[in-house]
Amino acid sequence: MAIAGDDVFFASAAELNAGWRKGDYSCEELTKAYADRLERLGGSHNALALSLRSEALKKAKDVDGERKRERFRGRLQGVPFGAKDLLAWPKHPTTWGAKPYADQVFEQPATVLKKLDAKGAVLVGKLAMIQLAGGGGYRYPKASLTGPCLNPWDKTKWAGGSSSGSGAAVAGGMVGFALGSETSGSILTPAAFCGVTGLRPTYGLVSRAGAMALSWTLDKVGPLARTAEDCGIILEAIAGGDAEDPMSAGKSFYYAPQFARPMKDYTIGYAKVDWEEWAEPETRQAFAATLEVFRSLGVKLKEVELPDYPYGPLVSTILQGEASSIFEELIASGKVDQIADAKQAAGLKAAGDLLAKDYLKAMRVRSLLQVAFRDFFYELDMVIAPTRTSVASGIDVALDAPRAAAPADRKRGISGHIPAGNLAGLPALSMPCGLVGGLPVGVTLMGRAFTENALLAVGQQFQQKTDWHKKRPQL
Amino acid sequence: MKRREMLIAAIAVAPLKVEAQEEDLVARARKSMESNREAINKVKLPMATEPAFSFKA
Numbered sequence: 001m002a003i004a005g006d007d008v009f010f011a012s013a014a015e016l017n018a019g020w021r022k023g024d025y026s027c028e029e030l031t032k033a034y035a036d037r038l039e040r041l042g043g044s045h046n047a048l049a050l051s052l053r054s055e056a057l058k059k060a061k062d063v064d065g066e067r068k069r070e071r072f073r074g075r076l077q078g079v080p081f082g083a084k085d086l087l088a089w090p091k092h093p094t095t096w097g098a099k100p101y102a103d104q105v106f107e108q109p110a111t112v113l114k115k116l117d118a119k120g121a122v123l124v125g126k127l128a129m130i131q132l133a134g135g136g137g138y139r140y141p142k143a144s145l146t147g148p149c150l151n152p153w154d155k156t157k158w159a160g161g162s163s164s165g166s167g168a169a170v171a172g173g174m175v176g177f178a179l180g181s182e183t184s185g186s187i188l189t190p191a192a193f194c195g196v197t198g199l200r201p202t203y204g205l206v207s208r209a210g211a212m213a214l215s216w217t218l219d220k221v222g223p224l225a226r227t228a229e230d231c232g233i234i235l236e237a238i239a240g241g242d243a244e245d246p247m248s249a250g251k252s253f254y255y256a257p258q259f260a261r262p263m264k265d266y267t268i269g270y271a272k273v274d275w276e277e278w279a280e281p282e283t284r285q286a287f288a289a290t291l292e293v294f295r296s297l298g299v300k301l302k303e304v305e306l307p308d309y310p311y312g313p314l315v316s317t318i319l320q321g322e323a324s325s326i327f328e329e330l331i332a333s334g335k336v337d338q339i340a341d342a343k344q345a346a347g348l349k350a351a352g353d354l355l356a357k358d359y360l361k362a363m364r365v366r367s368l369l370q371v372a373f374r375d376f377f378y379e380l381d382m383v384i385a386p387t388r389t390s391v392a393s394g395i396d397v398a399l400d401a402p403r404a405a406a407p408a409d410r411k412r413g414i415s416g417h418i419p420a421g422n423l424a425g426l427p428a429l430s431m432p433c434g435l436v437g438g439l440p441v442g443v444t445l446m447g448r449a450f451t452e453n454a455l456l457a458v459g460q461q462f463q464q465k466t467d468w469h470k471k472r473p474q475l
Numbered sequence: 476m477k478r479r480e481m482l483i484a485a486i487a488v489a490p491l492k493v494e495a496q497e498e499d500l501v502a503r504a505r506k507s508m509e510s511n512r513e514a515i516n517k518v519k520l521p522m523a524t525e526p527a528f529s530f531k532a
Contacts, residue, residue, distance in 0.1 A: 345500075351508075370513075
C-alpha cells in the first residue's frame, strides 16, 4: 500500500511502528516517503546535513524481511529517524556542523545509533547543528556549516540550537523522531522553539561514545520526538551502561507508564514569577493556561525558588575549561578561524586563557550545588517552568543583543533551570504548550536524577489533556 | 589618487580591520570570563569542598 496524505508524517513513532506491524505500509515505502520529504524540506530549511537514502532503503528491506519472519524488535522497528551530525555513523562524514571537520569520517558508529539500528529503527539522515554544538558562544543562528536552520513554523525564525536540525526535522514531519544532544539547553531550546517534545536524560544514563565531546561533565544525548510516550520508548532503546563512555552511570532505563503513580501523589514546584514576569509579555497568556492544565491534573503545586547559585557563570566556566582542552588542536592550528562565527572563534581562543584555579573553583561550587539540589528536591517530585521565556527569534537577530535589564528586586524563581539542571545533571522534558503569534512555546518538567519515568508520566497526562503536540506547521 | 591606487590602499587596510575586530571579540570574551570569575568568587566555599571530579548525577 502506498503512503498517501500527510498524516503519516505527523504520526508518533509508536503509531508508525503499529502501522508497519499491521501491514498498512512496508518499511521500504515509509522510508522512501520520509527520505523524499527530508531531502525536500530538510534542504529548504537547512535542517539536513546528509541524506542516507540508499543505506536507509537497504536497511528498510531487511526490516520488512523481519516482519515476514515475525522477528519483532520493539516499538521503534521500521521507524525512520534522524541524528544530529555530531553522532558518528561509519563511511559518511560526521561534520560536527563545522567546516574544519567537513570531511571527517569515523569507522565506528556512535553507541546510541548502534542501539537504534539493533532495534530496527532506520537512520534516514544526519541533521544540521550549530557548529561544535555552540562551543565558544556563537552570535548568529548561521553559525553552522549548513547555514541558519529555519523554523518550520515560520521560515524567517530560527529553529533553536544547537540541535537545530533535530528540532526542525521532527516539527516538519521529515523524520519519525530524532536524536540531539545537550550541554546546556541544546535539546530543550529547539524542542520549545519548534513545538516538539524533547527529553534531556540524566547525566550518564545515555552513552556519549561516538558523540562529539564539548564538555565531558555536561554533555548528554537524548531524543526529540512528537510525544512524551515516544521519548520514553526512545530513551529505553538508547539508555544503558557503556564501557566506551567513562562517565556512563551503568544504569538501564525501562519505560514503565503502567506503574505511574496517581497524579495527586505528585508534588510539583513552580514559581509565579517565571510565568508572570520572566516570560515575555506576549507569551504569558499561553503560559497561564498551561499552569491551569497542570492544576487540573490534580497534582499538588507548591511555590518554590531554585537554590541561589551563579548558574550561568558556572556553566560557562566549566564549558570553557573543558572545550578549550577538547578543541586545543583546532585552536592552536588556526583552523578555528574557518568556523562560521567570528564571536565563537574568539570565544574558543579566549577560553585557552582560563586559569586552572577558576575551572576548579567552578567545579568545587558545583559540588555544593549538587548537594543543594538533593535538598531542594527532598519534598518535591519535579518542577515546572517555561522552557524558554520567549518564542524563536529571527534568523538575522544577534543572540547576544542587549536586553532590557530585569528589575533588581525580581525573584529568580526557576528561570535558571537550564544551566542549573545541566550543572546538576538532572533530567528534563520539554513539551509544546501553546502558539504565540503562530510560533510554539514550551513547558519544562525537571526532576531528580533518574526519575525520567515520573517526568514522562506527568508529561503524558499533560498531552492527554492538550493537543499542542499534535499541531502541524503549514509547509 | 588613481582608481588602482585606491583599490590597493583599500586591500592593504582590510586585514588590519579584520584583525582589530577579532582582537576586540577576544577581549570581550576575556571580559566575560572575568565577570564569570567575579560572580563565582562571591559564593562562600568551605575549604574542604572538593571539585565534582568523578561527576555523577
